[in-house]
Each structure stands twice: as C-alpha cells, then as structure tokens.
Amino acid sequence: MRLHRLDLTAFGPFGSAQSVDFDDLSAAGLFLLHGPTGAGKTSVLDAVCYALYGSVPGARHSGQGLSLRSDHAPAHLRTEVRLELTVASRKLEITRQPPWQRPKKRGTGTTLDKAQTWLREYDAGTGAWRDLSRSHQEIGEEITQLLGMSREQFCQVVLLPQGDFARFLRADAEARGKLLGRLFDTRRFADVEKSLADRRRATETRVREGDTALLADAHRMQQAAGDAMELPGPAPGEPGLADAVLAAAAVARSTAREQLTVAHCRLAAAESAQAAAQQQLADARERDRLQRRYAEAEERAARLAERTEEDERDRTRMERARKAETVQPALELREAADAEHRRAAGAEARARAALPDASDQEGAAGLAAAARRAAEELGGLDAARRAEQRLAELVAERTGLDRQERADEDVLAEAEGWLAGWDETRGTLQDGIETAQRAAALAEQLAARREPAQLRLRAARQRDRATADTDAAQRQALASAARAAEARAHWLDLKEQRLDGIAAELAAHLTDGAPCAVCGATEHPAPARKDAGHVDRAAEEDALAAHQWAQERWAADERRLGTVREALAAATAEAGDTPTERLAEEAERLQREYTSARTAASALHAAREELGRAEREREQRITAQREAAVRTASRVGHRDRLESERALLEAEVTRARGGAESVAARVDRMRRRATLLAEAAEAARVAEDRAQRLKDADARLSDAAFRAGFDTPQAAAGALLDAAAHRELQRRLDARETEDAAVRAVLAEEETVAAAGAPPADLAGARQAAETAVRRLREAASARDAADRRRTELDRLSVRAADAARALAPLREEHDRVARMSALAAGTSTQNERRMRLESYVLAARLEQVAAAATARLRHMSSGRYTLVHSDDRAGRGRSGLGLHVVDAWTGRERDTATLSGGETFFASLALALGLADVVTDETGGVRLDTLFIDEGFGSLDDQTLDEVLDVLDALRERDRSVGIVSHVADLRRRVHAQLEVVKSRTGSVLRQRGTA
Numbered sequence: 001m002r003l004h005r006l007d008l009t010a011f012g013p014f015g016s017a018q019s020v021d022f023d024d025l026s027a028a029g030l031f032l033l034h035g036p037t038g039a040g041k042t043s044v045l046d047a048v049c050y051a052l053y054g055s056v057p058g059a060r061h062s063g064q065g066l067s068l069r070s071d072h073a074p075a076h077l078r079t080e081v082r083l084e085l086t087v088a089s090r091k092l093e094i095t096r097q098p099p100w101q102r103p104k105k106r107g108t109g110t111t112l113d114k115a116q117t118w119l120r121e122y123d124a125g126t127g128a129w130r131d132l133s134r135s136h137q138e139i140g141e142e143i144t145q146l147l148g149m150s151r152e153q154f155c156q157v158v159l160l161p162q163g164d165f166a167r168f169l170r171a172d173a174e175a176r177g178k179l180l181g182r183l184f185d186t187r188r189f190a191d192v193e194k195s196l197a198d199r200r201r202a203t204e205t206r207v208r209e210g211d212t213a214l215l216a217d218a219h220r221m222q223q224a225a226g227d228a229m230e231l232p233g234p235a236p237g238e239p240g241l242a243d244a245v246l247a248a249a250a251v252a253r254s255t256a257r258e259q260l261t262v263a264h265c266r267l268a269a270a271e272s273a274q275a276a277a278q279q280q281l282a283d284a285r286e287r288d289r290l291q292r293r294y295a296e297a298e299e300r301a302a303r304l305a306e307r308t309e310e311d312e313r314d315r316t317r318m319e320r321a322r323k324a325e326t327v328q329p330a331l332e333l334r335e336a337a338d339a340e341h342r343r344a345a346g347a348e349a350r351a352r353a354a355l356p357d358a359s360d361q362e363g364a365a366g367l368a369a370a371a372r373r374a375a376e377e378l379g380g381l382d383a384a385r386r387a388e389q390r391l392a393e394l395v396a397e398r399t400g401l402d403r404q405e406r407a408d409e410d411v412l413a414e415a416e417g418w419l420a421g422w423d424e425t426r427g428t429l430q431d432g433i434e435t436a437q438r439a440a441a442l443a444e445q446l447a448a449r450r451e452p453a454q455l456r457l458r459a460a461r462q463r464d465r466a467t468a469d470t471d472a473a474q475r476q477a478l479a480s481a482a483r484a485a486e487a488r489a490h491w492l493d494l495k496e497q498r499l500d501g502i503a504a505e506l507a508a509h510l511t512d513g514a515p516c517a518v519c520g521a522t523e524h525p526a527p528a529r530k531d532a533g534h535v536d537r538a539a540e541e542d543a544l545a546a547h548q549w550a551q552e553r554w555a556a557d558e559r560r561l562g563t564v565r566e567a568l569a570a571a572t573a574e575a576g577d578t579p580t581e582r583l584a585e586e587a588e589r590l591q592r593e594y595t596s597a598r599t600a601a602s603a604l605h606a607a608r609e610e611l612g613r614a615e616r617e618r619e620q621r622i623t624a625q626r627e628a629a630v631r632t633a634s635r636v637g638h639r640d641r642l643e644s645e646r647a648l649l650e651a652e653v654t655r656a657r658g659g660a661e662s663v664a665a666r667v668d669r670m671r672r673r674a675t676l677l678a679e680a681a682e683a684a685r686v687a688e689d690r691a692q693r694l695k696d697a698d699a700r701l702s703d704a705a706f707r708a709g710f711d712t713p714q715a716a717a718g719a720l721l722d723a724a725a726h727r728e729l730q731r732r733l734d735a736r737e738t739e740d741a742a743v744r745a746v747l748a749e750e751e752t753v754a755a756a757g758a759p760p761a762d763l764a765g766a767r768q769a770a771e772t773a774v775r776r777l778r779e780a781a782s783a784r785d786a787a788d789r790r791r792t793e794l795d796r797l798s799v800r801a802a803d804a805a806r807a808l809a810p811l812r813e814e815h816d817r818v819a820r821m822s823a824l825a826a827g828t829s830t831q832n833e834r835r836m837r838l839e840s841y842v843l844a845a846r847l848e849q850v851a852a853a854a855t856a857r858l859r860h861m862s863s864g865r866y867t868l869v870h871s872d873d874r875a876g877r878g879r880s881g882l883g884l885h886v887v888d889a890w891t892g893r894e895r896d897t898a899t900l901s902g903g904e905t906f907f908a909s910l911a912l913a914l915g916l917a918d919v920v921t922d923e924t925g926g927v928r929l930d931t932l933f934i935d936e937g938f939g940s941l942d943d944q945t946l947d948e949v950l951d952v953l954d955a956l957r958e959r960d961r962s963v964g965i966v967s968h969v970a971d972l973r974r975r976v977h978a979q980l981e982v983v984k985s986r987t988g989s990v991l992r993q994r995g996t997a
Contacts, residue, residue: 001147002026002962003048003931004091007082008991012043015072015988020044020980024993026931026962028978033933033966035982040989041966044982045933049155051083051094052143054117054136057155067558068098072988075103078113087146091122093129094139101565107577109467112562112569189842196822203815210808211242217801218245224793225252242805249798256791263784270773270780277766277773284766290755297746304740311736317721318729323708324719330697330704331717337690337697344683344690351680367681375674408628415621422618429614432607439600446594453587459575460583466568473561480554487550491543497535844870846919851884854915858908865889866908868897910934933964 003022008014025031035041046056050068069079082095095118101110119139120129133139147154575583701713710716721729746752826837848870855868871883871894885894886908900908913934964980965972973979981992 001085001087001931003083003085005082005084006044006047006051007080008044008047009081010070010073010077010079011047011068011081012070013038013040013072013984013989014043014991015070015074016077016990018991020991021993022931022962025964025978025980028976029962030976031962031964031978031980032972032976033964033980033982034968034973035989036968036984039982039984041968041982043989044980044991045966047081048083049151051081051096052147052154053151054096054140055151057151067555069100070988078102090146091124093120093122094118094143095120099562099566104572104577110565111572112565114566114569193822193826193837196818197826199818200815200822203811203818207808207812207815210804210811214242214245214801214804214808217797217804218248221249221252221794221797221801224790224797225256226790242801242808245801246798246805249794249801253791253794253798256787256794260784260787260791263780263787267777267780267784270777274770274773274777277770281766281770284761284763287755287758287761288763290752291758291760293746294752294756297743297752300739301743301747304736304743307736311733314729314733318733320719321721321726321729324710324716324721327701327704327708327710327713327716327720330701331713331720334694334697334701334713337694341687341690341694344687348680348683348687351676351683354676355680367677367684370677370681405632408632411624411628415625418621419618425614426611429607429611433604433611436601436604436607439597440604443594443597443601446590446597450587450590450594453583453590456575456578457580457583457587459571460578460580463568463571463575464580466564466571469564470561470568473557473564477554477557477561480550480557484547484550484554487543487547491540491547494535494540494543498537498540847884849919850912850916852915853918854908854911857914858911861911862904862908866904868908868912869894931962931964933966 003026005022006020008018008020009016033041033044049055049057056068073079078097079100080095080097082093084091084093086092095116097116099115100113102113103109104111115136116134117136117139118134119132119142121132122128123130133142144150705711705713705716708716710719851868851870858866858868865888867887867889869885869887871885884897886897886900887894897905897908914932965976977994979994981994983990983992
C-alpha cells in the first residue's frame with residue numbers, strides 16, 4: 001500500500017482546504033511531520049485512517065461524525081477528506097464527507113446533511129477515473145479486503161504509536177495477550193477454550209444430575225425399605241456413588257424377600273383359623289334357623305285352625321258363582337238387546353220430532369214413501385237452479401265491467417297529468433347528476449392535495465419537536481465539551497506537576513547500596529524530597545479517569561446531537577420552512593372542502609337511480625294509457641251480450657222460484673225435508689227390529705236360569721262375581737291350601753324336628769369368634785401385601801438404578817476426558833507444566849516471530865548490544881507463555897524489558913513495532929506496506945542513538961518503503977530534509993510541505 005495524495009477540507013484543526021503530496025515526501029524515503037503541540041500532526045494521520053475506514057483511531061473513535069468538523073471552518077464549507085493511494089496494483093481514490101450542519105438555503109438556522117462516500121479507480125487504458133461505489137458498507141468491505149487488515153490492525157502496524165509499544169514492553173502477559181490477540185485474531189483459539197469449558201460444565205452438570213437422580217432413587221429405596229437401608233456416603237459428582245447405591249440396594253432387596261416369606265407363612269395360618277371360625281359360625285346359624293323355622297310352623301298351624309269356618313263360607317260362595325257363570329251369556333245377551341232397543345227408540349223419537357208436518361204419525365213404510373216423493377220433486381228444479389247461478393254471474397260480470405271502466409278512466413287521467421310535467425322532472429334530475437359529478441371531480445382534486453398537506457403538517461410538527469430537542473442537545477453537547485476541556489486541562493496540569501516531581505517518587509524507592517534505576521549509582525548523597533504540593537500517581541490517575549469520563553459524556557452528547565439533527569433535517573426537508581400554524585390551517589381547510597365535496601358527490605348514485613326510476617315510470621304510464629284505451633273499446637260489445645242473456649234467465653228463474661225467495665232457497669228447503677223423511681223412516685225400521693230382539697233375549701234368559709238351579713234370573717245375576725271379587729276369593733282359598741301344606745311339610749322335616757329338640761344355638765359367640773379370625777386374616781394379608789409392595793418397589797428401583805448407572809458410565813468417561821482437555825487448554829492441568837493457555841500458546845509462537853523480526857533492527861539501533869527473545873517461563877504464580885526479555889551483549893545476561901532506560905525503551909519499542917508490522921503484514925495476506933508513520937518518542941534519544949535509529953529507518957528505502965516521522969524534536973529538522981510542517985494559528989492550522997530539493 002502506497003499513499004499518493006491527501007486532501008483535507010474543514011477537518012480537525014484545519015479550517016480551510018489543505019493538501020499533502022506523499023509522492024513528493026516519499027521520494028527521499030524518510031520524511032518528517034512536525035509542528036508545535038496541538039497544531040494537528042496527529043490529525044493528518046487521523047484523516048488517512050478516516051478516509052480508509054470511515055472512523056479515526058484511538059480515543060477519538062467515539063467522537064467521529066459531527067465532531068470531525070473544524071471549528072475554524074466557514075459555515076458554508078463542508079468537511080471532506082480525499083485520499084489517493086495504490087493497493088494491490090490498483091490506484092484508488094476515496095472521498096468521505098461526514099455529516100454536518102449546513103445553513104438553510106431559505107430562512108435561518110441549520111439543517112443536517114447525511115454522510116457521503118465515493119470510491120473511484122483510475123483506468124490506465126483510458127486515463128480517467130471510473131466510479132465504483134457510493135455505499136458506505138460496500139466501500140468499507142472493499143478496502144478491508146484489499147488491505148487485509150481491520151482498522152485496529154492498520155492503526156497498529158501503519159500508524160506506529162510508540163507509547164503503545166513502550167507499554168507493551170513493560171506489560172504483563174495478560175496485557176500482551178490482549179494486544180497480540182487483537183492483531184493476530186486468535187479468537188478461534190479462545191473459542192476452542194470456551195467451547196471445551198462449556199462442554200466440561202455441560203457434562204459435569206449432566207453427571208451431577210445423573211448422580212442426583214441416582215441418589216434420589218437411593219432415598220426412595222430407603223423409604224420403601226422402611227429406613228432399614230443405609231444411604232451411600234459419596235456425594236453427587238464423587239466417584240463410587242453408583243457402586244455404593246447398587247450395593248445398598250442389593251442388601252435391601254434381600255431383606256425384603258425374607259420379610260415377604262415370613263408374611264406368607266403368617267397369612268396361611270390366619271386363613272386356616274378363619275376357615276374354622278367361619279364353619280362354626282355357619283353351623284350355629286343353621287341350628288338357629290331350623291329352631292326358628294319349627295317355632296314359626298307351630299304358630300302358623302294355630303292360626304289356620306282359627307279360620308276354618310270362614311274358609312268354608314268362601315268355598316260355598318265360590319261354588320254358586322261357578323253355577324251362575326253358565327247363565328252369564330244369556331244375561332249379557334239380554335242386557336245388550338235392552339240397550340240397543342232403548343237407543344233405537346230414542347233415535348226414532350228424535351227423527352219424528354224433526355219432521356215439519358204430521359207425517360210423524362205414520363209407520364216406517366209411510367215415511368219411506370213420503371221420502372221418495374220429495375226426492376222426485378227436488379230433481380225437477382236442477383235446471384232452474386243453474387239458471388239462477390248464471391244470472392248472478394252475469395250481474396257480477398256487469399259490475400266488474402263498470403268498476404274496470406272507472407279504473408281505466410282514473411289511469412288515463414293520472415297518466416296524462418304525470419306526463420305533462422315529464423320535461424321539467426327530467427331537467428331537474430339531470431341538474432342533480434351534473435352537480436354531483438362536478439363535486440366528485442372536485443373531491444378527487446382535493447384528495448390529491450389533502451394527503452401531501454397532512455404529511456407536511458406531521459413533518460412540521462416533528463420539525464418543531466426536533467428543533468427543541470436539537471437546541472437542548474446542542475446546549476448539552478457544548479456543556480459536555482466545556483467539562484471535557486476542563487478535565488483534560490486539569491489532567492495535563494497534574495501530569496506536568498507529577499513529571500516535575502518524578503525525581504521525588506524515584507528517590508522514595510532508593511536504598512543504600514542498591515543501584516539507582518536511573519543512573520545505576522549505589523550511593524545516594526542527596527535524594528530529592530517531595531514538596532507540599534507534590535502530585536502522586538493516584539491523583540494523576542483520578543484526573544485521567546475524570547478526563548476520560550468527561551470525554552465519554554461529550555461523545556455521547558455529540559452522538560445524541562447528531563441523531564436529533566438528522567431527525568430535524570429529515571423533517572425540515574419534508575415540511576420546508578412554512579410555519580406549523582399555517583400548514584395546520586391549510587390542512588384543515590382542505591379537509592373541510594374535501595368533506596363537503598365528498599358529501600355532495602355521494603348523491604351522484606342516488607340521482608342516477610332516481611332518473612332511471614323516473615324513466616321507467618314514464619314508460620309504464622304510456623303503456624298503461626294504451627292498455628286502458630284498448631279495454632274501453634272492447635267493453636261496449638261485451639255489455640250488450642250480457643244484457644240479452646240476462647233477460648232470458650230472469651224469466652226462467654221467476655217461474656221456478658214459486659213462493660220462495662230464490663230457486664236455491666226452494667231447493668234447500670225441499671232437500672232438507674227429503675233428508676228428514678228418509679232418516680225418520682230408517683229410525684222407525686231399526687226400532688221395530690230391536691224390540692223383537694229384546695223379546696227373544698228375555699225368553700232365553702229364563703230358560704238358562706232354570707237349568708242352572710236358580711229360581712229367577714235375578715237370583716242367578718246376584719250369585720255372579722266380578723273379575724276382581726272372583727280373583728280375590730280364589731286367592732284366599734289357594735293361600736289357605738298352600739299355607740296348610742307348607743305347615744304340614746315343615747312339621748314333618750326330620751332335621752327341623754331334631755333341631756327343635758336340641759339346646760338353643762350360641763350365635764353371638766360364634767359370630768364374635770369369626771370376626772376375630774377375619775380381623776387377624778386381614779392384618780396378615782395387609783402385612784403380606786406391604787411386604788410384596790416393598791419387595792416389588794425395591795426391585796423396580798434397583799433395576800432403574802442399575803440402568804441409570806450403566807447409562808451414566810459413558811457420560812462420566814466423557815466428562816473425565818473433556819475435563820482433562822479443558823484443563824489442558826485453559827492451563828490449569830498439572831500436565832500443563834507452564835500453565836500456558838491454548839490461545840497464549842499460539843500467541844507465544846507469534847511473539848517469537850515478532851521478537852526475531854524486531855531483533856534484526858534492534859541490534860543495529862543498539863550497535864549490536866541488545867537482542868529481543870521470547871520467554872515462556874512462569875512469572876511468579878502466574879501463567880507463562882508471553883514473556884519478553886532482552887539479552888545484553890555487554891553483560892551476557894538476559895533481563896526483563898521493563899529494566900530498559902527511556903531511550904533504550906524507545907528504540908526497542910520502535911524495533912518491536914517494525915517487526916510486528918512485518919509479521920502482521922505476512923499474517924494478513926502479505927499486502928505490501930510502502931508507507932509507514934512513527935508517532936513521537938525521538939526526544940528521549942542521544943545523538944549517537946538517534947543516528948543509528950535514523951540509519952535503520954533510512955534502510956527501509958532498500959525495500960522501497962517510505963517512513964514518516966511524527967515529532968516536534970528540533971534536531972530532526974536538520975537530519976530529515978523532506979518535511980511536512982503543521983503551522984498553528986488562531987484561525988486554524990495550515991500545512992507547509994518541503995520536498996527533497
């Protein structure tokens with residue numbers, strides 16, 4: 001990578017446009033970037049880093065964006081950084097513009113413009129620049145891929161900060177590991193360590209959970225065994241727990257089986273005793289039953305003897321009832337004949353009463369003849385009746401014609417009146433449709449204007465809120481900047497005071513006879529003393545912490561200011577400068593007009609429907625006019641025909657009516673008389689027949705009663721029993737016979753008679769003995785069931801524990817294996833003698849390469865005296881792997897790099913930085929770094945050492961490299977001819993470049 005040109009505009013301390021021609025400066029191979037403190041030397045390097053990565057290095061990284069803009073720049077001049085470089089044989093140009101608050105083009109105040117980035121490539125064939133991208137993300141990925149380094153790596157190997165490497169020389173293993181891990185990206189090895197540790201914790205948790213479950217099964221087995229089992233001693237996670245649980249389970253199972261055998265024996269004895277007691281109870285119950293049975297039979301025999309006369313009367317009554325049953329059919333026949341005779345006589349009386357004349361005195365034959373004569377007379381009136389019906393129809397039809405004629409006249413009059421106003425009605429409806437159409441068009445226009453107005457109103461309200469937020473954030477940012485500046489000034493003052501009194505701090509550690517860390521003398525005749533205002537390290541560190549905290553607060557406030565300014569710019573871009581009240585009035589006016597237009601337009605459909613209905617009604621009325629005229633013409637001939645037919649029918653009906661109101665009335669009266677005569681004739685015939693049947697039934701009843709032995713039919717009827725009385729009498733007789741037979745059978749039983757002669761049974765004693773035997777049997781069965789459950793539960797838990805132990809064995813082996821690997825990778829294993837972590841082991845190899853690369857330059861800078869070597873010795877009780885020692889050729893001894901003096905530390909850290917740059921370059925893909933920058937540190941060198949250091953840097957030209965030295969040491973201005981000077985003034989810094997000429 002080689003830098004060609006850098007253009008700055010309103011960046012950092014540079015208020016105007018400045019340019020750096022790196023091709024001219026790099027021609028000599030070594031160039032100097034100098035200027036007074038605070039002029040902006042480091043800002044030039046920041047601009048290079050910002051152009052490549054879009055952010056600045058170090059603590060200034062959090063303050064990028066709006067804070068990169070120069071406070072000396074005019075309000076209209078935008079901040080911009082443009083870098084031209086060659087990387088991977090490609091000539092590129094990167095232009096970056098951070099976000100800035102520009103003045104509004106209209107009105108007062110500022111608006112926020114977003115950050116912009118351009119990437120172009122030079123095409124040698126056409127001699128012109130070709131645009132590649134304007135995307136921040138795409139450009140960042142392209143540059144990172146071409147350089148092969150992240151921003152942190154670039155700042156470490158191209159912008160060599162000597163203070164960092166001086167701290168690296170004196171740092172402990174952990175601090176060195178952090179820097180090397182960041183440069184060489186050894187996170188994958190740390191991830192391996194973490195993965196092994198996670199697996200170790202996971203397997204340990206699973207083993208512990210398995211042991212806990214196994215121990216829980218042991219507790220369950222102890223509960224099942226009734227606390228007769230002792231729990232194993234090892235805790236979860238300790239070895240031997242599974243064997244102890246299985247051994248204890250085996251002892252518990254053996255004890256449970258023995259207890260089950262004893263319970264079975266006790267249960268068998270209890271069952272035998274219970275069976276004997278039950279047999280004795282059954283014998284006692286049987287004797288008691290037989291004795292009570294004999295006593296009950298004697299009582300029943302005595303009751304039967306007392307009811308002998310009553311039973312004899314019942315048998316006599318049953319015999320008479322059976323004789324009367326032979327007469328019962330004749331009785332029933334006589335009763336049926338008598339009922340039918342009474343019904344027929346009643347029907348005849350009612351029929352004769354309904355007759356209108358004296359024909360009720362005649363017999364059945366006379367009534368039948370009168371009915372036939374009435375039917376013949378009725379048949380002669382059928383034609384007259386039909387004529388009368390047709391006459392009524394003619395009258396109704398004439399009435400309908402008159403009603404239809406009046407309706408047609410009304411239709412014609414209404415249609416003529418309605419059609420007379422049709423033109424006016426249609427015009428009115430057409431006007432309504434046109435008005436609604438104009439309102440719909442207006443509503444569409446207003447809708448198109450309403451939404452932008454509402455959007456602008458919302459944006460204006462957001463603009464007002466963002467303006468207030470921006471003012472507050474700007475005030476907060478200014479206050480934070482002031483506090484940060486005060487904290488920095490206070491820290492620098494304390495640092496300067498401490499540096500002035502550093503001799504007193506060094507003198508506090510002097511001991512007589514021990515060499516001085518500065519001059520090496522063993523005698524200390526006049527050590528420095530601390531004065532009353534001495535500033536110690538703790539005070540300086542407190543001030544530094546306060547300064548850093550203030551810087552962080554300032555950065556946070558700047559970021560918040562940038563955010564609210566972006567929101568303000570977006571809202572202003574959409575809303576413009578129009579006041580919110582005016583936009584609100586405009587939006588409200590458009591809304592009112594739009595609502596009114598929409599309301600008027602909503603009547604369009606109804607107006608069209610109304611016009612359609614009116615047109616359909618007009619067609620209907622015209623059609624009704626035509627139909628009414630046709631009907632009027634056809635009614636004239638129809639009315640004449642009706643009148644002639646009516647005259648003929650009226651003459652015929654008058655003759656047939658006689659003295660009745662109408663022919664139909666006369667027909668109804670004659671039909672009713674014929675029907676009554678027929679009904680009376682039939683009723684008289686039925687009554688005569690039923691009287692004869694009753695006489696025959698009386699004769700048969702008298703004969704049946706005499707043959708059955710009864711004097712009169714009434715006596716036979718009195719001896720009859722109904723079904724319920726007959727069943728009840730038969731039941732009493734059957735029950736008496738059954739009871740008598742049962743009593744005789746009981747009194748004849750040998751077992752019952754023998755039991756009656758034996759002593760009374762002791763049923764209570766036998767029952768108590770049986771209950772005692774049952775209780776003992778139940779207790780023995782419960783004991784047996786409990787023993788069986790205990791044995792079953794112990795067997796089940798033992799099988800589950802054995803399965804769990806077998807399943808846990810490979811998991812425990814896996815945990816032991818993973819734990820050994822995790823401890824070995826973490827450096828805590830006894831097999832790892834140097835307690836070196838896996839990441840530290842990899843970084844140690846990198847550090848050994850860096851030390852070898854740095855030694856080649858350190859020997860030349862120190863005239864062959866010093867050599868950097870890597871050490872993997874343990875430091876006290878800490879871990880090893882990242883030790884760095886220096887070998888002094890004058891003494892032949894190896895010592896820690898922290899013992900180097902200030903000048904020695906500088907050229908040692910410079911050699912280390914150059915070596916680290918070579919190793920990181922090779923590690924990241926071998927991208928050639930043709931331009932390097934070294935920031936400060938040369939003021940601590942004497943003239944001879946400075947010459948040697950410059951010779952080493954000058955030797956880099958042999959590899960076609962150019963090195964820029966950032967320093968304010970005056971002696972370097974004589975030694976380095978190519979210079980870039982930063983001149984500081986009240987109006988901002990400017991750059992002055994001097995080449996090799």
